[in-house]
Each structure stands twice: as structure tokens, then as C-alpha cells.
Amino acid sequence: MAKYDKSDIERRMAGAVESLKGDLSGLRTGRANTALLDPVTVDVYGSIMPLNQVATVNAPEPRMLAVQVWDKANTTAVEKGIARANLGLNPMTDGQTIRLPLPDLTEERRKELAKLAGQYSENAKIAIRNVRRDAMEALKEDEKKKEISEDDRKRLEDEVQKLTDKYVAEADTAAEAKEKEILSQ
Template sequence: MADDDKEIDIDDLKRRMDGAMTALRHEFASLRTGRASASMVEPIMVDAYGAPTPINQVGTVNVPEPRMVTITIWDKSLVGKAEKAIRESGLGINPVIDGMTIRLPIPELNEERRIQLSKVAGSYAENARVAIRNVRRDGMDQLKKAKSAGMSEDDHKIWSGEVQEITDSHIAAIDKALETKQEEIMQV
């Protein structure tokens, strides 16, 4: 069974699934409930110099007051692109341009906005589930190759069960994180 371990790297599958969970937590952190936070804008990608670039790599992000985020763009030619990226990000914030600074006034959350943010959280969770399922599919493909290379039926069944178990636990963790985030968003 030692050479089968080389074919199916369960630790690698776990690490990749954990990476999807970390990305989800990072995206959830960007969904603030009525308070300004620099992490709100971290997922926003600006088309800078022909490549998608995180907004915090084209300007300085500050939170000067509880309901305001400012982004001072370093290159004047990117101000319009950064504004466009913010408008298209789904945050529901209208950026205000002041020279090379973009101000993001964070509105008070009304019921409609809470529902909208809850849906955004749901889409982030679904993206994470898709990523987990893609890792699972990779693991199952590795198992198919190992089976055709001589892995026994019993070993194949054991490894398949292990991959499925890891997948199920990560999907359950995503569902729990989503439920917690949605409760946080809907609190008035």
C-alpha cells in the first residue's frame, strides 16, 4: 500500500480544501455589517496594467472613521478603473472620487441591504463548495488512475471513502460558516 500513497495524497487534498475554507473566511470578513473595515475591499480586483490586481496593491486603504473607507490610489490612471471595480464588486457602495482618493461611505444597513449581503455571502459559500468539489474530483481521478495501475478494489473503496469523508466535513464547515455569517448580517 506504500506505493498507493504516492498516487493519492490525502494531505494535499485536505490542504487544498482547507485553502478553499480560508478563502471563504477571507471573503466573509469582507462582508461587514454596517461598519467600515479595510478587509471589505480586499477581494476587489482592479484591471491594472492589463492584469487583475488586488485593490490594496494599487493604493493605500484606510479607515479614518467607523463609516468611511478611503483608498488613495498611487497611479492617477488607475483611479477610474478602481472606481469601476468597486461599483462592480457587489458591495453596494457608491465610491466618491476626490482627486486620487476614493471615499467609500458605508451606509446604515436597512433590511433590503441585509438580505442583499446575505445573498452575497451565499454566493461566496457556493463558490467555496464548488472549489471543494473540484478538489474531490481531482482526488477521485487520482484514485481511478491508481486503480487502473493496479490498486486493489478494497484499497480503492477505502480511499474513496476517505476522500468523500474529507469532502463532507469541509462542506458541512462551509454550511456552518454561512449560517453564522448570515445570522451576523441579519442582526439589527
């Protein structure tokens, strides 16, 4: 049985792009985005939990996030979790609601964030190229075992390269859009 599996290769490349999109959504722009708080964890009930399991996050205004804590006893823990995440936000508590005004981004900070978006993109492209390398090695091995012909190997290598180009372009597009969003505030 051949080791080459196109659907697995495509799934892994798409996974790299999805991971990139998740990383990019966590980068702060000038606008409030609830995904900004996705990396926040809270120490409650004797364990570390994601913020979204103890509170609701929404963006009532373009430059404000609001965290509605479900259990009043956890409000201080949520506040500490947000501060620990080091997002540069200053929580203001009002009962069970924590308001997080988003400060203006300095030009220098915008450039740093845009650079970080580029680094995330490069990491995703490296992951995609690693999947391509694995696929190419599998094809050569299949040919060596006489499971596929040389012509089939070349045709399938072209297919793998087209998939690689497609997913690298998706990664570039996602990063460029995020960089543009960060720099155009």
C-alpha cells in the first residue's frame, strides 16, 4: 500500500493555515475583538480554565471589551488572569462585569505587531513546506518499492507542489490582510 495520501497532505496544509488564522486573530488591532482574550486562562475551582468557560466576552463598543463573569466569586481570578496574559489592557471591574478599554496603539507597536504577523505567516509556510517534503519523500519511497511508476511520481509531485502553492498563498493573504488591518488604524 502506498504511503502517499493526498487527503492527509491537504488536511495538514489546511491545518497550518487555520492555525495561522487563529494566531493572527489574537493580534491586537485598534478595534475591539473578542478573540484578543482567547489566550487568557483563569485559576478557578482548583484548576486553570480558559476564560470562555467562566465568563462571556463581548465588544459593546469599537474600543472596549466587556467580560461578564458568571460566578461573582471568580471576578478577582478573571481580573488576575487578564493581567497575567500581559495584553497591555487595564481591567476596570464593575460588579461581575470587567470592562477593558483598548488603548491607542503607538506607531512603533503597530510595526511590531505587523512584524509578528509576518513571523506567524513564515512559521505556517515552514509547516506547509515540511508537509510537502514528507509527501515528496513518500512518493520517492513508493516509486522505489515499485508501488507507483516514475511518471505517476512526477505527476503526483506536481499535484503536491500545486497544493503547497495554494496553501502558501492562503497564508500570505491572511497575513497581508492582518498587517494591513494593524497598520491602517
